[in-house]
Amino acid sequence: MKLKEKIKQNSPAILLYGFTPPSIDTDSKKVEQIAATQLLRLANSRLDGLVIYDLQDEKERNKNKRTFDFKDTLEPLNYYKKFFVGKYQAVIYKAVSKYAPEALADFLGQNNEIISVFVGASSKNDTPKTQLNEAYKLKAKNAPNIVLGGICIPERHISKGDEHLRVGQKISAGCEFFITQAVYNINNAKHFLSDYAKLCASKETKKVPIIFTFTPCGDAKTLSFMRWLGIDVPKYFEGRLMHSSNPVEMSVKTSFDMFCELYHYGKELGLSIGANVESISRKKIEIEASIALLNTISDFIKKEAN
Secondary structure, eight states: OOHHHHHHTTOSOOEEEEEOOOBTTSOHHHHHHHHHHHHHHHTTOOOSEEEEOOOOOOTTTOOSOOSSOOOOBOOHHHHHHHHTTTTOOEEEEEEGGGSOHHHHHHHHHHOTTOEEEEEOOSSTTSOOSSOHHHHHHHHHHHOTTSEEEEEEOHHHHHHHSOHHHHHHHHHHTTOOEEEEEEOSOHHHHHHHHHHHHHHHHTTSSOOOOEEEEEOOOOSHHHHHHHHHTTOOOOHHHHHHHHHOSSHHHHHHHHHHHHHHHHHHHHHHHTOOEEEEEEOOSOOHHHHHHHHHHHHHHHHHHHHHHO
């Protein structure tokens, strides 16, 4: 079954693999090498599609020094079309706040058949060129066939208690699936799922796939960056990571265990849970760990289906 069909049928166990395109100043031959390496790593993986991110500078969201310097990347859809189209389906992120309404409308009109996730401004202190709600209206007018996804942040549900309502509003605006921020605190995720299930049961919104993101972490620097991004990493995990003889392997096991628990918890609630595995660093060991996690989750999904 194609990814679009799985989304529209609210299928459980959608499996995605996410990455960022090379930085915009990367030599063209190097870009080709990076894409070829990514394809080679994914060659034997069973996945429903890729997630290709559209980065934005989040300095207004977090005034602390960024662990890794921000660099603009190649345009996600162009990168996908050049190297991955025909091999994998893809979810293309679009940071709508970076684009003027006219430019966004033009992009949407030219790409009416893609699967996309719209990302709004990273902070209320930003001055977006296009507001998220405006982007939804532009999509409805210029590209009604785009399968649209939204962002879900379990941490925000703990601090504000309304993430399920935000999800409901985005579904009303046209979102058909959600991809979360990376999860390391499973209680946040379960709290959100519980409230979302109650909202669905009240007939106030419909059920759509919730795809949780999992990110292997191999050292203190990656851990620091995850926290800079706003990911809630519990102190107990940090302690286990720092004292582990193989931190990245322990991180992979933790992520796999969390996915299994969320998958079964969602099943009990009547919700469709999927996984998006990503690596947020350029470190080879963490990239390879993300592939190992992807394949481990894939094996689990295959067993569940039998």
